[in-house]
Amino acid sequence: MTIRFTVEDHVARVTIERPDRMNAIDEAAETELIRVWTAIEQDDSVRCVVLTGAGERAFCTGADMKQSGNKTGLEYWSAARPGGFGGLALRETLDVPVIARVNGHALGGGMEMVLGCDIVVAAEKATFGLPEPRVGRLALDGGIALLPRRMPHVWAMGMLLTGRRVSAAEALRFGLVNEVVPLAELDQAVDRWVADILACAPLSLRAIKQMVRGGAGLSPQEAQRLRLPALVAALQSIDQDEGVRAFVEKRAPQWQGR
Numbered sequence: 001m002t003i004r005f006t007v008e009d010h011v012a013r014v015t016i017e018r019p020d021r022m023n024a025i026d027e028a029a030e031t032e033l034i035r036v037w038t039a040i041e042q043d044d045s046v047r048c049v050v051l052t053g054a055g056e057r058a059f060c061t062g063a064d065m066k067q068s069g070n071k072t073g074l075e076y077w078s079a080a081r082p083g084g085f086g087g088l089a090l091r092e093t094l095d096v097p098v099i100a101r102v103n104g105h106a107l108g109g110g111m112e113m114v115l116g117c118d119i120v121v122a123a124e125k126a127t128f129g130l131p132e133p134r135v136g137r138l139a140l141d142g143g144i145a146l147l148p149r150r151m152p153h154v155w156a157m158g159m160l161l162t163g164r165r166v167s168a169a170e171a172l173r174f175g176l177v178n179e180v181v182p183l184a185e186l187d188q189a190v191d192r193w194v195a196d197i198l199a200c201a202p203l204s205l206r207a208i209k210q211m212v213r214g215g216a217g218l219s220p221q222e223a224q225r226l227r228l229p230a231l232v233a234a235l236q237s238i239d240q241d242e243g244v245r246a247f248v249e250k251r252a253p254q255w256q257g258r
Helices: 027-041 073-078 109-115 143-150 153-160 168-174 183-198 202-215 220-224 229-235 238-248
Strands: 003-008 011-016 048-053 058-060 098-102 105-107 119-123 127-129 179-181
Touching: 003 027, 011 027, 048 058, 048 183, 058 098, 058 109, 098 109, 098 183, 105 109, 109 127, 109 143, 119 168, 119 183, 127 168, 143 153, 168 179, 179 183, 202 220, 202 229, 202 238, 229 238
Parallel strands: 011 048, 048 098, 058 105, 098 119, 105 127, 119 179
Antiparallel strands: 003 011
16 A cells, blocks of 8 residues: 555545655556545545655655656656646645645655645655756646745745755745644644644635635736635535534534535
């Protein structure tokens, strides 16, 4: 098994289980990841996703060069990856919040998957980078497309044009990471973020993700006028009644996701 996937208490946990290969992704692992994202999209009980890598050395170091190295760069690039690296970096249909639990190196495709997440919590020793040009390749599965949209131009180009790694502290300063903690405190920090997400109405969060995605490239006025089905569903849901009632009654709401 290269990908471990569990769902418990509305939280899906996805772990890349290839520590002997620094959690690099081969074709079998990528196929399994795509299957997992599809399963999550079809499961309305899932309200949050946590993605991580097994062990303590690496989150994911991208494509397994022992396999992908047998192809030319053009052959690798021409393979269909509509969702970007790992089926996640450029995915447009995963509407639940995704947290990257970055326990170690997030390089190449691993960095691209981090860019496909909504919240990033990193261990102090984690590193981030897109080293593709150092092996004659390019970060075409989400890196080049996403990085300049996430951080100031000169910082993004500084990473893209040198292939250098940045520390977790630098990534936090660049705005790529939400929180940096010692490795021993990583799970505790992730659990805090999970708890905060679960405290929110799940239909509201789905609508927020869809609106942010749909509003990309629009003016604020155009984005404000979006009338997506998820927005309407959230505003006429049982949960929105429950949320207001719970606030008035000074208790925690009991979300039903409908």
